[in-house]
Amino acid sequence: GQQLNQSPQSMFIQEGEDVSMNCTSSSIFNTWLWYKQDPGEGPVLLIALYKAGELTSNGRLTAQFGITRKDSFLNISASIPSDVGIYFCAGQLDFGNEKLTFGTGTRLTIIP
Amino acid sequence: NAGVTQTPKFRILKIGQSMTLQCTQDMNHNYMYWYRQDPGMGLKLIYYSVGAGITDKGEVPNGYNVSRSTTEDFPLRLELAAPSQTSVYFCASSPQGPASYEQYFGPGTRLTVT
Numbered sequence: 001g002q003q004l005n006q007s008p009q010s011m012f013i014q015e016g017e018d019v020s021m022n023c024t025s026s027s028i029f030n031t032w033l034w035y036k037q038d039p040g041e042g043p044v045l046l047i048a049l050y051k052a053g054e055l056t057s058n059g060r061l062t063a064q065f066g067i068t069r070k071d072s073f074l075n076i077s078a079s080i081p082s083d084v085g086i087y088f089c090a091g092q093l094d095f096g097n098e099k100l101t102f103g104t105g106t107r108l109t110i111i112p
Numbered sequence: 113n114a115g116v117t118q119t120p121k122f123r124i125l126k127i128g129q130s131m132t133l134q135c136t137q138d139m140n141h142n143y144m145y146w147y148r149q150d151p152g153m154g155l156k157l158i159y160y161s162v163g164a165g166i167t168d169k170g171e172v173p174n175g176y177n178v179s180r181s182t183t184e185d186f187p188l189r190l191e192l193a194a195p196s197q198t199s200v201y202f203c204a205s206s207p208q209g210p211a212s213y214e215q216y217f218g219p220g221t222r223l224t225v226t
Contacts, residue, residue, distance in 0.1 A: 004154075031213045042116075042202050042217030043155070088154060092213045098143050098162065098206060099170065100215065102154035 004089055004103035012109045019076040021106045023089030031092035032072035033100065034063050038085045046087075047074070076108075084110050114138050116218035118203050124224045125193040133188040133221050135203030142208040144186040145170075145215060146178065148199040155202065161186055193225045 006023050013019060023032070031050055035043035047058050049065035049072060056063055060077045072089055089103040119134045137144065142163045147155040147170075157170030161180040175197060177189040186205075190197060200222050204215040 033213065033215075035217075040220075042204075042219050045214055045216065048211075048214050090215075098212050099145075099157060099160065100213065102147075102156075104152075104154045 004091055004101055006087075006089055006103035006106050008106060009104070010107040010109065012111055013079055014111050015079060015081060017079050019079055019083070019108060020073065021075075021087060022071060022073045023091075023103050024071040025091060025101075026070070027093060028069040029072075029091035029093055029101075030069070032063070032065050033090045033092075034061075034072070034074050035088045035090060036085050037088065037105070043088055079108075079110060081110055084108055116203055116205055116216055118201075118218035118221050120221060121219070122222045124226065125190075127193060127195065127225060129193050130189070130191045131193070131223075133190070133201055133203075133223075135186045135188070135218060136184050137186075137203075137205040137216075137218075138184065139205060139207070139216070140183060141205035141216075142183065143206045143212060143215075144180065145204040145206075146176070146186070146188045147202045147204065148172065148197075149202060149220075150199050158188065158201075190223075195225050197223065198225045199223060 033048045034046045037043045047063040054065040062075045064073045086105040088105045090100040116137045145160040146158040159178040161167045200220045203218045206215045
């Protein structure tokens, strides 16, 4: 099946730092989504992107739909302790098909 | 709104036992999904449904069965549980229309098969 490659796999940062992570694929995706998963919880939708080149913000989070449609980026500005968790990208490959392909996640840890 | 609810939260099964994982959503969403998440991995789709009475296989359907008799409920059945089915199971739903790709997840069921 399709694979989404997320990088980095893990990040260790200090509170207040900015964070960047990305998701790439060998295939063209029509929709990109970013989710956050807290320990012991289900993923929560952060941002959905529907057009190539689209840049969308949700508070301190900003995500972009890559112009090639094969990648997406998520940035978090001025990280705070509650940003800790696993961030997943997900892509939708075929129009009319509601199935998503998920990346393997980026684990964010904030060092005190 | 409760959103997507799943029961039980935790379960330990012996090899060969069977069980049903329950999933209910109160958002009147047409689409519902079952995923499994293995440690350190992303989500893999087991089964999905685009409406009551309609189900289809995902990426990893073997060893599982589903039914969708109502819009709200989408139970996942494990027959003859195997250690390879030890995982965290998530149910999700999404609306029909432009936001159909925006899936909302339940809190998960952590299953151990020994």
